[in-house]
Amino acid sequence: MLVEATVGKVRLLCRAILAASLSTFVFASAAVALHAQADCLTCHGDASMTDAAGYSIAVDGTKFGASVHGSLQCSNCHADIKGYPHPDKVATVECATCHSDQADQLKGSVHADSKDHPCTSCHGNAHEIFPKTDARSAVYPLNVPKTCGQCHSTDGMAGKHGLASVYPNYIDSIHGFALSKEGLLVAANCQSCHGSHGILSHTNPKSPTYKANIPKTCGNCHAKIDADYEQGVHGKAIAKGNLSAPVCTDCHTAHAILQPTEAAFRMQSTPICGNCHKDKFSTYRDTFHSQLGSLGGYVETARCWDCHQAHDVRPASDPGSPINHANLVTTCGRCHSGANLSFVQYQPHANARDRKLNPGLYFVRLFMNLLLGSVLTFFLLHTILWLIRSRYSQVKNKGANGGKNA
Numbered sequence: 001m002l003v004e005a006t007v008g009k010v011r012l013l014c015r016a017i018l019a020a021s022l023s024t025f026v027f028a029s030a031a032v033a034l035h036a037q038a039d040c041l042t043c044h045g046d047a048s049m050t051d052a053a054g055y056s057i058a059v060d061g062t063k064f065g066a067s068v069h070g071s072l073q074c075s076n077c078h079a080d081i082k083g084y085p086h087p088d089k090v091a092t093v094e095c096a097t098c099h100s101d102q103a104d105q106l107k108g109s110v111h112a113d114s115k116d117h118p119c120t121s122c123h124g125n126a127h128e129i130f131p132k133t134d135a136r137s138a139v140y141p142l143n144v145p146k147t148c149g150q151c152h153s154t155d156g157m158a159g160k161h162g163l164a165s166v167y168p169n170y171i172d173s174i175h176g177f178a179l180s181k182e183g184l185l186v187a188a189n190c191q192s193c194h195g196s197h198g199i200l201s202h203t204n205p206k207s208p209t210y211k212a213n214i215p216k217t218c219g220n221c222h223a224k225i226d227a228d229y230e231q232g233v234h235g236k237a238i239a240k241g242n243l244s245a246p247v248c249t250d251c252h253t254a255h256a257i258l259q260p261t262e263a264a265f266r267m268q269s270t271p272i273c274g275n276c277h278k279d280k281f282s283t284y285r286d287t288f289h290s291q292l293g294s295l296g297g298y299v300e301t302a303r304c305w306d307c308h309q310a311h312d313v314r315p316a317s318d319p320g321s322p323i324n325h326a327n328l329v330t331t332c333g334r335c336h337s338g339a340n341l342s343f344v345q346y347q348p349h350a351n352a353r354d355r356k357l358n359p360g361l362y363f364v365r366l367f368m369n370l371l372l373g374s375v376l377t378f379f380l381l382h383t384i385l386w387l388i389r390s391r392y393s394q395v396k397n398k399g400a401n402g403g404k405n406a
């Protein structure tokens with residue numbers, strides 16, 4: 001306590017002396033050259049210092065000294081301040097003088113507007129910038145989502161530009177959970193998929209989030225899955241430029257990615273395959289597996305990918321496909337122990353409305369419908385005749401007992 005108080009007093013004294021000598025120089029109308037940080041901090045090191053408008057102009061010398069720019073002189077950034085008094089209007093700091101690569105990339109990006117997006121909008125306090133590998137940095141992997149989320153969340157600045165809120169979805173996703181709860185540095189943060197300074201809209205073919213580039217973007221980390229996907233029919237279609245085939249985010253979403261074993265994912269993904277394969281979806285829905293799946297949210301039944309695989313999806317004609325006739329015993333056998341050739345005659349996509357594809361079923365269905373129709377017609381006729389007859393005997397009876405019981 002005593003030591004601190006003494007140091008404080010000494011500091012104050014020094015400041016007073018410097019300020020006094022500065023004033024002397026100022027009054028003598030000779031500007032004082034200020035070289036060292038300490039020269040500037042004599043005044044700006046006072047935590048309570050504000051400018052005429054009441055805006056804080058204090059700089060924490062200790063934090064600044066520890067920051068990545070701690071060895072620079074104040075005037076390396078505040079290039080127009082060489083001494084005291086200051087120029088009336090201090091020029092805006094140009095980070096680009098030393099970091100031209102980042103500045104050039106930013107200029108070509110969605111965040112090009114330098115008023116809305118100064119470097120400090122992502123890097124935080126200009127005097128407390130740390131290397132990206134330092135946990136104190138605003139762009140340290142674990143801090144990136146919060147940094148981007150300042151604007152890309154409900155009520156954030158991006159919302160006012162008509163963009164959807166992203167942060168809440170992301171933070172509840174498998175990646176957000178891995179990052180914020182498990183502290184996994186290797187989990188995907190905003191920067192892993194979007195980049196940092198050169199961020200482009202997903203409609204730009206050069207963007208890592210452009211549809212055709214997404215498998216590679218996710219594949220930077222999920223390498224084996226990307227390799228499987230590229231071998232499958234969907235991956236090959238995308239590689240050929242057929243953008244109607246699905247990429248990772250069509251099935252997983254970009255920001256609300258769930259763990260695929262979760263019930264919510266298994267329940268919602270069947271309709272996702274079904275969005276594009278409408279005919280197969282409707283025939284699947286007619287079958288036992290789906291009927292079971294829709295009863296009380298039962299999730300263990302066969303979903304599309306349990307028979308087709310999720311990533312290395314192939315047509316039935318491909319001998320490597322799990323639904324190729326030669327592989328069905330193995331495919332169905334994963335769940336039906338003892339499945340044999342006669343068991344796999346069962347058709348998961350049987351379509352009783354299609355005469356060419358399933359003639360047997362078609363005629364059985366036709367016969368059953370005809371039977372149902374004729375039985376119904378017979379009983380309808382029978383009921384009508386019976387009604388007419390009973391009315392007839394009522395009228396007849398009325399006549400017989402003089403209308404008393406009518």
Ligand code: HEC
Pocket residue numbers: 019022034039040041042043044050051052053057074075078081082083084086089090
């Ligand atoms: C003798 C005290 C003193 C010293 C030394 C001093 N300043 Fe200042 N500085 C001030 C005051 C007072 C203001 C507020 C001026 C105002 O309100 O317009 C200020 C304002 C500023 C501003 C903000 C201008 C703005 O637009 O709001 C910057 C930047 C600044 N000083 C940088 C420096 C740097 C860099 C040094 C060292 C090279 C330095 N100052 C040295 C007193 C000082």
Ligand code: HEC
Pocket residue numbers: 037040041044056057058059064069072073074075076077078091092093120126127
């Ligand atoms: C890495 C560059 C950099 C260095 C080094 C730097 N500053 Fe700054 N300073 C900035 C930026 C950026 C701003 C925000 C205003 C702007 O964009 O011009 C700023 C603003 C200020 C302000 C205005 C109040 C505020 O916080 O917005 C003061 C005062 C100031 N600096 C003083 C100093 C002093 C004193 C030093 C040395 C100890 C210093 N600066 C070193 C970049 C720097």
Ligand code: HEC
Pocket residue numbers: 095096099102103106111117118119120121122123132139144191195196197
């Ligand atoms: C939209 C947010 C954003 C803006 C705006 C931004 N940065 Fe960055 N910056 C980042 C992120 C995120 C990283 C970390 C990149 C990584 O981990 O690879 C980073 C990293 C850096 C690095 C470390 C080297 C590198 O490129 O990875 C420097 C230097 C840097 N930024 C300077 C700047 C400068 C200078 C500006 C202004 C011209 C700026 N940044 C504007 C988000 C931003």
Ligand code: HEC
Pocket residue numbers: 068069072076077093094095096097098099119120123126129130131132133
């Ligand atoms: C006078 C030159 C200069 C200016 C101006 C300058 N910097 Fe730096 N910056 C450096 C130097 C030198 C380093 C340290 C480089 C190193 O250690 O690799 C650095 C490092 C950084 C880093 C950390 C890079 C990493 O490895 O993660 C970031 C982020 C950064 N600067 C951002 C900024 C921002 C934002 C501004 C503007 C407010 C700015 N710089 C202004 C010289 C400057």
Ligand code: HEC
Pocket residue numbers: 110111116117121122144147148149150151152157158161163190191194195196199200201202203
């Ligand atoms: C200071 C607020 C702010 C910060 C911080 C910020 N953004 Fe943005 N971002 C915006 C605004 C505003 C737009 C819309 C730009 C426009 O259309 O003029 C935008 C646009 C985008 C877009 C393009 C959307 C589209 O398709 O048009 C992406 C992607 C994006 N930001 C990602 C990020 C990422 C990733 C980060 C963090 C590294 C980040 N942003 C940090 C405000 C911010």
Ligand code: HEC
Pocket residue numbers: 145148149152163164166167170175188189190191192193194202208209210214249253254255
């Ligand atoms: C796993 C990869 C991934 C991560 C992590 C990620 N994004 Fe995205 N983001 C994408 C993809 C891919 C798109 C393209 C649109 C789509 O497929 O939905 C996108 C689209 C966007 C858009 C544009 C939305 C629009 O309406 O056009 C913004 C803004 C955005 N992301 C911001 C962020 C922010 C902020 C974070 C971090 C909190 C983040 N993203 C994390 C992959 C990712």
Ligand code: HEC
Pocket residue numbers: 174175177178182184186187188189192193214217218219220221222248249252253254257258259260
């Ligand atoms: C920076 C690396 C990285 C990128 C890029 C990335 N991921 Fe991930 N992802 C991970 C990590 C690490 C995990 C594991 C998290 C855990 O288990 O806690 C994960 C988990 C997942 C899971 C859950 C897996 C499971 O079994 O729990 C899915 C699904 C997923 N990611 C899909 C994607 C998609 C789709 C993309 C692209 C839009 C993508 N990832 C981009 C690193 C990444």
Ligand code: HEC
Pocket residue numbers: 214215216218219222225226229234246247248249250251252260261269305310311
């Ligand atoms: C056609 C839809 C679809 C596409 C496209 C797709 N996935 Fe999947 N993905 C799934 C399904 C369904 C599962 C669940 C598989 C299971 O439970 O057996 C899954 C599972 C996963 C898993 C968990 C590990 C596993 O195999 O169970 C990860 C990680 C993953 N996908 C990432 C990706 C990445 C990265 C891409 C793009 C290269 C991608 N997915 C493309 C539907 C898809």
Ligand code: HEC
Pocket residue numbers: 233234237242244245246247250251272273274275276277304305308309310313314315316
């Ligand atoms: C975004 C739309 C889309 C989604 C979602 C989708 N597919 Fe596909 N699928 C296609 C397209 C387009 C093709 C044809 C690719 C080609 O050969 O050019 C295809 C081809 C196939 C084939 C090969 C059929 C044939 O006739 O060659 C199978 C099997 C298949 N998909 C199964 C699935 C399964 C299982 C899922 C869900 C896990 C799924 N698809 C999700 C669009 C989609």
Ligand code: HEC
Pocket residue numbers: 270273274277280281284289302303304305306307308314315316317323328347348349350
């Ligand atoms: C119980 C296993 C099983 C399930 C579940 C299943 N399928 Fe199939 N699927 C098959 C078999 C076996 C074939 C090949 C014989 C046939 O066409 O009936 C096939 C054929 C297909 C084909 C045509 C492939 C070709 O090469 O002609 C597509 C597309 C398809 N299924 C999509 C789906 C979709 C989408 C779902 C979920 C809504 C789904 N399947 C659910 C087993 C299954």
Ligand code: HEC
Pocket residue numbers: 288289292300301302303306307328331332333334335336343344345346347348
């Ligand atoms: C992911 C696991 C799974 C796969 C793969 C699977 N099934 Fe099933 N299947 C089930 C479940 C669960 C039931 C309902 C419980 C039961 O009766 O065994 C069922 C029921 C059935 C039934 C009606 C009840 C019965 O046992 O006779 C038939 C027929 C059937 N499946 C045929 C197939 C055929 C053919 C294949 C391969 C093309 C197949 N299944 C693949 C899980 C699966």
